[in-house]
Amino acid sequence: MPLQRKPYACIVLGMELGEKLEILAASARCDASFASSGSDRRPRSGGIGAGAPSGVCHSFSGDGRCISLLKVLYSNACRNDCAYCANRASSDIVRTSFSVDELVRLTLDFYRRNYIEGLFLSSGIFSDPDIVMERLIEVARVLRVEAGFGGYIHLKAIPGAGERLLRLAGLYADRLSINIELPTAASLVRLAPEKSGAEILGAMRAMGDAESEHTRDSRRIRHTPNFAPAGQSTQLIVGASPESDRTIILLASSLYRRYALRRVYYSAFMPVAPDPRLPAAAAPPLLREHRLYQCDWLLRFYGFKAEELVQEADGNFPTDVDPKVAWALAHRDFFPLDVNSAHLGELLRVPGIGLRGARRIVATRRQVSLGPAELGKLGIVMKKARWFLSAGGRPLCAPPEEQSLRLLLAEGPREVPGASKPGPGRTVESQMEFAFP
Ligand code: SF4
Secondary structure, three states: OOOOOOOHHHHHHOHHHHHHHHHHHHHHHHOOOOEEOOOOOOOOOOOOOOOOOOOEEEEEOOOOOEEEEEEEEOEOOOOOOOOOOOOOOOOOOOOOEOOHHHHHHHHHHHHHOOOOOEEEEEOOOOOOHHHHHHHHHHHHHHHHHHOOOOOEEEEEOOOOOOHHHHHHHHHHOOEEEOOOEOOOHHHHHHHOOOOOHHHHHHHHHHHHHHHHHHHHHHHHOOOOOOOOOOOEEEEEEEOOOOOOHHHHHHHHHHHHHHHOOOEEEEEEOOOOOOOOOOOOOOOOOHHHHHHHHHHHHHHHHOOOOHHHHOOOOOOOOOOOOOHHHHHHHHOHHHOOEEOOOOOHHHHOOOOOOOHHHHHHHHHHOOOOOOOHHHHHHOOOOHHHHHHHEEEOOEEOOOOOOHHHHHHHHOOOOOOOOOOOOOOOOOOOHHHHOOOOO
């Protein structure tokens, strides 16, 4: 009989806690808030270091640093039956839960060993939402208050938990999030019948209100405690329901506006179990997810409005060109822009000019007049930008008619980040942090 290999975490942590960690870290992977750094690389005998897949994931802090987090569920027992979720009540999986003490010990132990810089904690809804939320808060409280833990903590708000608890959670967590999951109430009713859109949006509003109150108070009262200083985020599943990219991006834009969300994450739907309510098993729509992140970037940093970004009649982004190129092709009369006089907001609409490039153009042209040679030195992607710019009243390149230009700007076959790791464990924050051009 072949020898059964013990999970690496069991060797380090002891059998029971190690097994729980293996199970609850795997269960947490469906949440697209972080990119899993796990691999199954083990140390050679006498060697050091291991890439054990036990929930150490990467995220980006508010100041742009990449940080590694222990990403686990408190419990994978859940009384809800969301069709898209591996932990749903009807799933035939091993169920287990940590205790508050176990999770605190695990976090501190990993932190001291330098495996992690913080904790991402969520949970299945194994009981009344308030009770589940209280457990998550208690883990964060013990870490912060009793153990003096200063690392990053991201807590998931449990749908249905009371506002008082959400406000309490923000006193210990750096970031709070609640997943809206599906773009319309109708899809939520169909695929996650126990969840309520109104409840989720209500929680977002409560967390947003609490954040603004704390910000206001901190201007007047010196020792106002911080409330979730990294703000709140949410996740939308793409492809489990029939909504178009336009619907998704309009919703995201409205969430940014109304609840001051710091991030909306998009997660390509990956079938975990057959269900007649879900689309037939197919490859996860990774390119679609990628386009939504590109569009999200345009909304947050490039001054685009959601309403102007999807040009296609079916409401979905094109696959051959990115959303910024698609917008430029549909607005040929906006170009060419004179690189020596266009203002920053206009330059940001030029394919091939990113945020940094646009700022460099504005700063450099105060000293010298810019032409193609100078633009290349400023990091502008000239193979895209040259079709949309002019200098000294003359276009840098005479653009061909639209279809030919589209072919010139089309992306070749490309590997979508994360596409090499399909399956319910693939999570994707790393791919959100690309930059245009
Ligand atoms: S509430 Fe839904 S999404 Fe969350 S763990 Fe339970 S079944 Fe999964």
